[in-house]
Amino acid sequence: MGKKAAGLGKNVRKSLTTNAKKWLQEISADYSALEYTRAVDTYIMEKIKENPLKIVISREGDVLMSANLLWATDKDDGSVVLYLENKKYLFPSNENVKGAFCFFDKNKSGGSVEIDLNPTPPPCAICGKPMEIFDEIASCPTCGAASHVLHLQEWLRMKGACSVCSTKLVLGENNKILPA
Ligand SMILES: [Zn+2]
Ligand SMILES: [Zn+2]
Known part of the structure; x- marks a missing residue:
């Protein structure tokens, strides 16, 4: 996949790595067409065809993955989990996310969150390999x-x-x- 376009978006890194509810509230403050319903601690996206929230994962400008969000949840250890239309889970953390910026279509019928990964995430205490956003x-x-x-x-x-x-x-x- 190609290089992502440069540009400024709303910074949503802090909520993305700590609180799914707050993260969605920050996004929907500017993207009011984004609809989601709550089931316990899980926020399920509605109308994902008409008003999707696309998650774009990139590292140092190279896009690694892009898919619409299906749901987001807060785990009881204080971490956030995202689940995407391509059946991938994401575990964004302060360690693996360098930046996260929100962008909207001109008419605000669609939006995206571009997650810029830390190029050197910390190693696992057991295997020594990097702990990536795709790893729980x-x-x-x-x-x-x-x-x-x-x-x-x-x-x-x-x-x-x-x-x-x-x-x-x-x-x-x-x-x-x-x-x-
Ligand atoms: Zn210990
Ligand atoms: Zn490991």
Whole structure:
């Protein structure tokens, strides 16, 4: 895919990485045709054909992916999850997102959020590979060391303790990470 067009949009990075509800409120303040309904902590987009919110992911100007948002949710650990029409999940965080800007069509029947990725996201505490926006992350409740969620779960099943601080941890209900 090509280079993305330069231009100024509304900065929505902070809410994108901390609060799905606030993020959607900030967008719909300028894009009033954007409709969504709430089901528990999940915000489901309506009229995605007529009034879509397109999510464009790029790194250093190169577009990696682009698809309409289907829903957004706040997880109980304070992170945000987006689910797109191309069946991809996104886990935007302060670490993997460098910038996020909102743009609207002239008549405000469509909008987009352009997410500019951090070119060097931090490494997983277990495998050492970068933790990207496409990767679900979990953290040690004691020291905060972050890992790919599947790697941390596998590690805890084998070792029963954090790989960084050695605090004994167990996987509780829904694979929630808890002190042993
Ligand atoms: Zn990993
Ligand atoms: Zn730890």
